[in-house]
Amino acid sequence: MxxxxxxxxxxxxxxxxxxxxxxxxxxxxxxxxxxxxxxxxxxxxxxxxxxxxxxxxxxxxxxxxxxxxxxxxxxxxxxxxxxxxxxxxxxxxxxxxxxxxxxxxxxxxxxxxxxxxxxxxxxxxxxxxxxxxxxxxxxxxxxxxxxxxxxxxxxxxxxxxxxxxxxxxxxxxxxxxxxxxxxxxxxxxxxxxxxxxxxxxxxxxxGSNSLVRQIKSSTKIPVLGHADGICSIYLDKEADVDIAKRITIDAKTSYPAGCNAMETLLVNPEMPQWWDVLENLSRAGNVCLHVTGDVKEAYLSKLRESNKLDDQIQSFVVDAVNSSDFDKEFLSLDCAVRFVASTEEAVTHINLHSSKHTDAIITKDKSNAEYFMKAVDSSGVYWNASTRFADGFRYGFGTEVGISTSKIHARGPVxxxxxVSYQYQLRGNGQVASDYVGSGGKRAFLHKNLDISQAPF
Amino acid sequence: MxxxxxxxxxxxxxxxxxxxxxxxxxxxxxxxxxxxxxxxxxxxxxxxxxxxxxxxxxxxxxxxxxxxxxxxxxxxxxxxxxxxxxxxxxxxxxxxxxxxxxxxxxxxxxxxxxxxxxxxxxxxxxxxxxxxxxxxxxxxxxxxxxxxxxxxxxxxxxxxxxxxxxxxxxxxxxxxxxxxxxxxxxxxxxxxxxxxxxxxxxxxxxGSNSLVRQIKSSTKIPVLGHADGICSIYLDKEADVDIAKRITIDAKTSYPAGCNAMETLLVNPEMPQWWDVLENLSRAGNVCLHVTGDVKEAYLSKLRESNKLDDQIQSFVVDAVNSSDFDKEFLSLDCAVRFVASTEEAVTHINLHSSKHTDAIITKDKSNAEYFMKAVDSSGVYWNASTRFADGFRYGFGTEVGISTSKIHARGPVxxxxxVSYQYQLRGNGQVASDYVGSGGKRAFLHKNLDISQAPF
The missing domain is CATH 3.40.605.10 (Aldehyde Dehydrogenase; Chain A, domain 1)
Known part of the structure; x- marks a missing residue:
C-alpha cells in the first residue's frame, strides 16, 4: 500500500x-x-x-x-x-x-x-x-x-x-x-x-462487467456497481402489435451500445401477429435475430404463408446458442429470441438471466402487467414503455453518477x-435509557410519529 | 465450492x-x-x-x-x-x-x-x-x-x-x-x-469486529456490517453537570457490554464542575477512568482542593494508552477520558476514532449542538440523551436485525x-425514448411530481 x-x-x-x-x-x-x-x-x-x-x-x-x-x-x-x-x-x-x-x-x-x-x-x-x-x-x-x-x-x-x-x-x-x-x-x-x-x-x-467484478473482489468498501445491462422485453399474448413493433425497434436500435438496450425478446406464441414484430426488427432495424429452434420454425413458416420469406429475412435469422445468447450483452444489432408460454415463464426467465437492470412487458392485460412488475427482480420494471427510458436525465434526476444494478442502497439511474445516506438525530434534555421499560425502568415510550415538515431545524 | x-x-x-x-x-x-x-x-x-x-x-x-x-x-x-x-x-x-x-x-x-x-x-x-x-x-x-x-x-x-x-x-x-x-x-x-x-x-x-471484517474480505456480496461500537460523549463547556452525570452513568454502566455503551468521554475543561462527572462515574458507577496526563493532573488537583481525593478515586484512575485506549471497545466498566478545547476538536476526535455508531454532545448551547449533529459522521448523533437509546425497540422499529455501522443503505438500528430496497416502475402506453429531446426526438419531458398517495395500484 x-x-x-x-x-x-x-x-x-x-x-x-x-x-x-x-x-x-x-x-x-x-x-x-x-x-x-x-x-x-x-x-x-x-x-x-x-x-x-x-x-x-x-x-x-x-x-x-x-x-x-x-x-x-x-x-x-x-x-x-x-x-x-x-x-x-x-x-x-x-x-x-x-x-x-x-x-x-x-x-x-x-x-x-x-x-x-x-x-x-x-x-x-x-x-x-x-x-x-x-x-x-x-x-x-x-x-x-x-x-x-x-x-x-x-x-x-x-x-x-x-x-x-x-x-x-x-x-x-x-x-x-x-x-x-x-x-x-x-x-x-x-x-x-x-x-x-x-x-x-x-x-x-x-465500466465493464469484468472491471466491476474485479473491484468487488478486491475491496472491503461497498461498491455501487453497474454490471452488464441485459434487458429483456416480454411480448404477452395481449400485446398490441403496433406498440410492440415501436418499442422493440427503439429499445434495440436507437443506441445498441447502451446498457438499457434490449438484448432478449421473449415472445408468447399466443400473441396475434407476433412474427410481424420480428420481421420489423430485421427489415426496419437490421437486427440479427438469434432464435431458438421452435421460434425459427414457426417464424419462417408464418412468413412463408404470407409470401414474405425472402433472402433478407433469412440472412437476419441465426440459431441461438442456448447456453449463452440469453446471458449476453450483445451491444450490437443482435437480439436473442425465445418463446415463453406465460407471464410466469417470462418472469422466471428474466429473474434467472437478466442483469437486474431494466425489463419490460408489452400487454393490454393489467393483471399480467401488475404481476410482472411485482415479480421481476430488476431495478426497472416497465409496462408498455421502452427500456431505453432507464436514464437519469429521462427520470428527471438532472445528471447521473451511473446506473446501479446493485440490489441495495441505490438502484437504477443514480x-x-x-x-446521500442518513443519520439519526436524537434530541433530548437529559433522558437516560435505564428509566424506560425493557431496561429496568418504568417509563413507557410514546413512539408517536410527528409531522416531518415541523422539524425544528 | x-x-x-x-x-x-x-x-x-x-x-x-x-x-x-x-x-x-x-x-x-x-x-x-x-x-x-x-x-x-x-x-x-x-x-x-x-x-x-x-x-x-x-x-x-x-x-x-x-x-x-x-x-x-x-x-x-x-x-x-x-x-x-x-x-x-x-x-x-x-x-x-x-x-x-x-x-x-x-x-x-x-x-x-x-x-x-x-x-x-x-x-x-x-x-x-x-x-x-x-x-x-x-x-x-x-x-x-x-x-x-x-x-x-x-x-x-x-x-x-x-x-x-x-x-x-x-x-x-x-x-x-x-x-x-x-x-x-x-x-x-x-x-x-x-x-x-x-x-x-x-x-x-x-458479531465481533473481526468476524465482520473477515466476511467483508471474502465476499463480493454487500455486507450490512456492525463492527465495534466505540461511542463517545462530549461534555461541552455549556454542559449541565446534573444531566452530564446522569447520562454518563447510564451510557457507561447500565449495560457495559452493549455496543451502544460509552467508551470515550471528551471533556471541555471550561465546563464548570466537570470533575464531578468523573468522580460520579467512579464512585457511583465503579468506572475505571483511562485518563490522559493533563486530565489526571487537573482531576486529582480539583479533588484534592475539595478534600475528596481518597484511595477509592485513586484506584479508579489509570493512565490512558493514547495510541489505543481511544480506539477501544472496552465492553467493561472502563472509559477513556481526554480534554478537547472546543466542539470542533471533539468532532475531529470523534470522526477519527469513533466507529460511526452513536455519539452524543451534552450542552445547553443550541448552536454547538447543531454543529455537532451536522459534523459528526456517525449513524446516531445525539444531543442531551444517552447513547444507550440506539436500539431498534427504543426507536420504535419493533425488533431489529442488527445495528449497522455501514455508511450506505441502512444505518443504525435496522x-x-x-x-427493503426499491424498484422503478414505468407505466406507459407505447412510448419510446427516441421521440424525446436529447435522443433525437422533439417531445420534451414534463418531469412533474405527482401525489404519491394517488398512485393507481
Missing part, C-alpha cells in the same frame, strides 16, 4: 468532513464559480483536449471512441457547463427530514439525510463526465476521488487543475477545503485506494439521492 | 422470488401460524434447549453466556412469541410508493419499495434471535439463510424444524414455498455461501426498512 494512496484518501476524508457542514448556498455558489472558471479557461481545456485527440489518432483508437473524446464537437462543452448549473439549482439533497418520531416528551428522533462521505469514482474516457461527477459530489456534500479513462488524461488534468484552483481561491469565503475533489491517474492508485476502507465509503465503477 | 451451498442459495432465491409477489395479508398470516406452531411445540423446544444448556455446562461456558442460552428463563419464550405477532402487525414495508413522477402524458414513473431478495444472516447464540429474524424476513418479503452460534444449535434446529413444517403445511393456501427460511450449521457452509453472489443479495453478520 503506497503512503500516497493513504494521503489522498485521508485528505478526501478531512475535506469531506468539512464539506458535510457547509450550507447548500455555499456548495451551490461554488458550483457557479467552477462553471465560470471552466468557461473562462475554455481555451486551455481545448488545447489539452487536442493533445488527447492527437494521441488517440496515433494510437489508432476506434472511430466511435475517438468521437467521444472530442469535448469541443458540437455543443458538448456548453452542455457540460450547463449541466453544472442544473445541478447547482437542484433541491438540496442533504438535511432532509425523512422520519420524525416523539420517543417521549422532550425526546425526539429524526432521520435526516447526510452525505455518504468519500466517493471513489472510476469512469470512462468521456471528458465531460469529470464535470458531471464533480457537480454531483459537491452538491451532495461528498468528497470525491476521480479516476477517468487514460485516453482523456490531458483533458481531465486541465479540468481538474481549474476546478481545484477555483476551490482554493474561494476557500476563505466558501469554507470548502481543497482535497474534496482529487484526480488520480494510474491503475496502481486505484488498486491502492481500494484498500483505504477506513477513509473511503463508496466505490462507483462505471442521481443526487444515491449519494 | 460445495454444490450444497449452491443448492441452498438457489432454493432461497427461488423461494424469495415467489415471496416477493405474496400479499402482506398472507405473509402476516403465516407469521401468526408460525407463532401458533412454536407455542404448541414449546415442550420439544424446551427439551432441545435443555440439551444446549447441558452441553454448555459441560463445556464450562461463562456464566453470562450460559444465561443467554436459556430460552425458558423468566418470560423470554413468551416475549419471543409476542415479538412475532408485533412484527406481523407492523405496516407492510413492501410496495410503498416513495416517488411518483409524470415523465410525459400517460408515462408515469413510480419508485416502489421491494424486498432486497435473499439475506444471509449470521448471528450469535441467543436462541430467540432465530424467531426475530424469521419474522422480519418473511414480513419484508425476503428469503433468509440463517446461521446461529453453535452453542444453541439444538434449539435452533428444533425452532427451524417447526417453522419449516408450518411453512410446508400452509404452502397451498399461503403460496409461500419452502426454502424461504433455511438454517445452516457450519462455518464451512457460511464460507461456501459467501461465494454465491449470484443468488444472495445481502449478508448481515451480527428494522424492516433496512430489508
Amino acid at each position: 503506497s503512503s500516497s494512496a493513504e494521503t489522498i484518501a485521508k485528505n478526501a476524508r478531512l475535506g469531506g468532513n468539512v464539506l458535510k457542514t457547509i450550507t447548500n448556498e455555499k456548495r451551490s455558489s461554488l458550483l457557479y464559480k467552477i462553471h465560470d472558471g471552466l468557461k473562462a479557461n475554455a481555451h486551455s481545456i481545448q488545447e489539452a483536449n487536442k493533445e488527447d485527440l492527437r494521441n488517440a489518432k496515433e494510437g489508432q483508437l476506434a472511430d466511435s471512441l475517438y468521437k467521444r473524446l472530442d469535448l469541443f464537437k458540437g455543443d458538448k462543452f456548453e452542455t457540460m457547463l450547463a449541466g453544472i448549473i442544473d445541478v447547482a439549482e437542484l433541491e438540496d439533497p442533504v438535511g432532509k427530514v425523512k422520519l420524525a418520531r416523539e420517543l417521549d416528551e422532550g425526546l425526539n428522533l429524526y432521520q435526516v439525510t447526510a452525505p455518504v462521505g468519500v466517493l471513489l469514482v472510476i469512469f470512462e474516457s468521456r471528458p465531460e463526465v469529470i464535470a458531471n461527477i464533480t457537480s454531483l459530489a459537491i452538491k451532495s456534500g461528498n468528497a470525491a476521488i476521480l479516476k477517468g479513462g487514460k485516453e482523456s488524461v490531458n483533458t481531465f488534468r486541465e479540468v481538474s487543475r481549474i476546478i481545484n484552483s477555483v476551490i482554493t481561491e474561494n476557500q476563505s469565503t466558501s469554507g470548502i477545503p481543497s482535497g474534496v475533489i482529487q484526480l488520480i491517474e494510474t491503475r496502481q492508485d486505484v488498486s491502492d485506494l481500494l484498500q483505504q476502507d477506513l477513509y473511503i465509503d463508496l466505490v462507483v465503477p462505471r 442521481g443526487l439521492d444515491g449519494l | 460445495s454444490s450444497s451451498a449452491e443448492t441452498i442459495a438457489k432454493n432461497a432465491r427461488l423461494g424469495g422470488n415467489v415471496l416477493k409477489t405474496i400479499t402482506n395479508e398472507k405473509r402476516s398470516s403465516l407469521l401468526y401460524k408460525i407463532h401458533d406452531g412454536l407455542k404448541a411445540n414449546a415442550h420439544s423446544i424446551q427439551e432441545a434447549n435443555k440439551e444446549d444448556l447441558r452441553n454448555a455446562k459441560e463445556g464450562q461456558l461463562a456464566d453470562s453466556l450460559y444465561k443467554r442460552l436459556d430460552l425458558f428463563k423468566g418470560d423470554k419464550f413468551e416475549t419471543m412469541l409476542a415479538g412475532i405477532i408485533d412484527v406481523a402487525e407492523l405496516e407492510d414495508p413492501v410496495g410503498k410508493v416513495k416517488l411518483a413522477r409524470e415523465l410525459d402524458e400517460g408515462l408515469n414513473l413510480y419508485q416502489v419499495t421491494a424486498p432486497v431478495g435473499v439475506l444471509l444472516v449470521i448471528f450469535e447464540s441467543r436462541p430467540e434471535v432465530i424467531a426475530n429474524i424469521t419474522s422480519l424476513a418473511i414480513k419484508s418479503g425476503n428469503a433468509a439463510i440463517l446461521k446461529g452460534g453453535k452453542e444453541s444449535v439444538n434449539t435452533f434446529r428444533e425452532v427451524s424444524r417447526i417453522i419449516n413444517s408450518v411453512i410446508t403445511e400452509n404452502q397451498s393456501t399461503s403460496g409461500i414455498p419452502s426454502g424461504v427460511i433455511q438454517l445452516i450449521e457450519t462455518r464451512q457452509d457460511v464460507s461456501d455461501l459467501l461465494q454465491q453472489d449470484l443468488y444472495i443479495d445481502l449478508v448481515v453478520p451480527r 428494522g424492516l426498512d433496512g430489508l
Whole structure:
C-alpha cells in the first residue's frame, strides 16, 4: 500500500468532513464559480483536449471512441457547463427530514439525510463526465476521488487543475477545503485506494462487467456497481402489435451500445401477429435475430404463408446458442429470441438471466402487467414503455453518477439521492435509557410519529 | 465450492422470488401460524434447549453466556412469541410508493419499495434471535439463510424444524414455498455461501469486529456490517453537570457490554464542575477512568482542593494508552477520558476514532449542538440523551436485525426498512425514448411530481 494512496484518501476524508457542514448556498455558489472558471479557461481545456485527440489518432483508437473524446464537437462543452448549473439549482439533497418520531416528551428522533462521505469514482474516457461527477459530489456534500479513462488524461488534468484552483481561491469565503475533489491517474492508485476502507465509503465503477467484478473482489468498501445491462422485453399474448413493433425497434436500435438496450425478446406464441414484430426488427432495424429452434420454425413458416420469406429475412435469422445468447450483452444489432408460454415463464426467465437492470412487458392485460412488475427482480420494471427510458436525465434526476444494478442502497439511474445516506438525530434534555421499560425502568415510550415538515431545524 | 451451498442459495432465491409477489395479508398470516406452531411445540423446544444448556455446562461456558442460552428463563419464550405477532402487525414495508413522477402524458414513473431478495444472516447464540429474524424476513418479503452460534444449535434446529413444517403445511393456501427460511450449521457452509453472489443479495453478520471484517474480505456480496461500537460523549463547556452525570452513568454502566455503551468521554475543561462527572462515574458507577496526563493532573488537583481525593478515586484512575485506549471497545466498566478545547476538536476526535455508531454532545448551547449533529459522521448523533437509546425497540422499529455501522443503505438500528430496497416502475402506453429531446426526438419531458398517495395500484 503506497503512503500516497493513504494521503489522498485521508485528505478526501478531512475535506469531506468539512464539506458535510457547509450550507447548500455555499456548495451551490461554488458550483457557479467552477462553471465560470471552466468557461473562462475554455481555451486551455481545448488545447489539452487536442493533445488527447492527437494521441488517440496515433494510437489508432476506434472511430466511435475517438468521437467521444472530442469535448469541443458540437455543443458538448456548453452542455457540460450547463449541466453544472442544473445541478447547482437542484433541491438540496442533504438535511432532509425523512422520519420524525416523539420517543417521549422532550425526546425526539429524526432521520435526516447526510452525505455518504468519500466517493471513489472510476469512469470512462468521456471528458465531460469529470464535470458531471464533480457537480454531483459537491452538491451532495461528498468528497470525491476521480479516476477517468487514460485516453482523456490531458483533458481531465486541465479540468481538474481549474476546478481545484477555483476551490482554493474561494476557500476563505466558501469554507470548502481543497482535497474534496482529487484526480488520480494510474491503475496502481486505484488498486491502492481500494484498500483505504477506513477513509473511503463508496466505490462507483462505471465500466465493464469484468472491471466491476474485479473491484468487488478486491475491496472491503461497498461498491455501487453497474454490471452488464441485459434487458429483456416480454411480448404477452395481449400485446398490441403496433406498440410492440415501436418499442422493440427503439429499445434495440436507437443506441445498441447502451446498457438499457434490449438484448432478449421473449415472445408468447399466443400473441396475434407476433412474427410481424420480428420481421420489423430485421427489415426496419437490421437486427440479427438469434432464435431458438421452435421460434425459427414457426417464424419462417408464418412468413412463408404470407409470401414474405425472402433472402433478407433469412440472412437476419441465426440459431441461438442456448447456453449463452440469453446471458449476453450483445451491444450490437443482435437480439436473442425465445418463446415463453406465460407471464410466469417470462418472469422466471428474466429473474434467472437478466442483469437486474431494466425489463419490460408489452400487454393490454393489467393483471399480467401488475404481476410482472411485482415479480421481476430488476431495478426497472416497465409496462408498455421502452427500456431505453432507464436514464437519469429521462427520470428527471438532472445528471447521473451511473446506473446501479446493485440490489441495495441505490438502484437504477443514480442521481443526487444515491449519494446521500442518513443519520439519526436524537434530541433530548437529559433522558437516560435505564428509566424506560425493557431496561429496568418504568417509563413507557410514546413512539408517536410527528409531522416531518415541523422539524425544528 | 460445495454444490450444497449452491443448492441452498438457489432454493432461497427461488423461494424469495415467489415471496416477493405474496400479499402482506398472507405473509402476516403465516407469521401468526408460525407463532401458533412454536407455542404448541414449546415442550420439544424446551427439551432441545435443555440439551444446549447441558452441553454448555459441560463445556464450562461463562456464566453470562450460559444465561443467554436459556430460552425458558423468566418470560423470554413468551416475549419471543409476542415479538412475532408485533412484527406481523407492523405496516407492510413492501410496495410503498416513495416517488411518483409524470415523465410525459400517460408515462408515469413510480419508485416502489421491494424486498432486497435473499439475506444471509449470521448471528450469535441467543436462541430467540432465530424467531426475530424469521419474522422480519418473511414480513419484508425476503428469503433468509440463517446461521446461529453453535452453542444453541439444538434449539435452533428444533425452532427451524417447526417453522419449516408450518411453512410446508400452509404452502397451498399461503403460496409461500419452502426454502424461504433455511438454517445452516457450519462455518464451512457460511464460507461456501459467501461465494454465491449470484443468488444472495445481502449478508448481515451480527458479531465481533473481526468476524465482520473477515466476511467483508471474502465476499463480493454487500455486507450490512456492525463492527465495534466505540461511542463517545462530549461534555461541552455549556454542559449541565446534573444531566452530564446522569447520562454518563447510564451510557457507561447500565449495560457495559452493549455496543451502544460509552467508551470515550471528551471533556471541555471550561465546563464548570466537570470533575464531578468523573468522580460520579467512579464512585457511583465503579468506572475505571483511562485518563490522559493533563486530565489526571487537573482531576486529582480539583479533588484534592475539595478534600475528596481518597484511595477509592485513586484506584479508579489509570493512565490512558493514547495510541489505543481511544480506539477501544472496552465492553467493561472502563472509559477513556481526554480534554478537547472546543466542539470542533471533539468532532475531529470523534470522526477519527469513533466507529460511526452513536455519539452524543451534552450542552445547553443550541448552536454547538447543531454543529455537532451536522459534523459528526456517525449513524446516531445525539444531543442531551444517552447513547444507550440506539436500539431498534427504543426507536420504535419493533425488533431489529442488527445495528449497522455501514455508511450506505441502512444505518443504525435496522428494522424492516433496512430489508427493503426499491424498484422503478414505468407505466406507459407505447412510448419510446427516441421521440424525446436529447435522443433525437422533439417531445420534451414534463418531469412533474405527482401525489404519491394517488398512485393507481
